[in-house]
Amino acid sequence: MGQQQLLLIVLGVIIVGIAIVVGINLFSASSLEANRDGVVADNMNLAALAQQFYKKPTELGGGNNTFTRFTIPTNLASTANGAYTAVVAAQRVVITGKGVVKNSAGKAYWG
Secondary structure, three states, X not given: OOHHHHHHHHHHHHHHHHHHHHHHHHHHHHHHHHXXXXXXXXXXXXXXXXXXXXXXXXXXXXXXXXXXXXXXXHHHHEOOOXXXXXXXXXXXXXXXXXXXXXXXXXXXXXX
């Protein structure tokens, strides 16, 4: 093979390598963003459940204008997107979600 052909092969290998690295980075970023969107959607769903509980009369299993007895349903406490906890006070509930996708340091990226 001539020197020009070897140079073209090396250049081709470098370009393919760079394309692979860029593709992996894009996939990773997309995965993190998708998990973040899923956690936000789950948190919104749990917030809607808390609001329903707050407004529902005690006779119907609600809180009658208080969050005091609100708990996250067992099947929604941990989903494919993450794990969720609720800190409940009489007039306030704080729902926290921790995503399942990890960053390069091995920690949950979002939560």
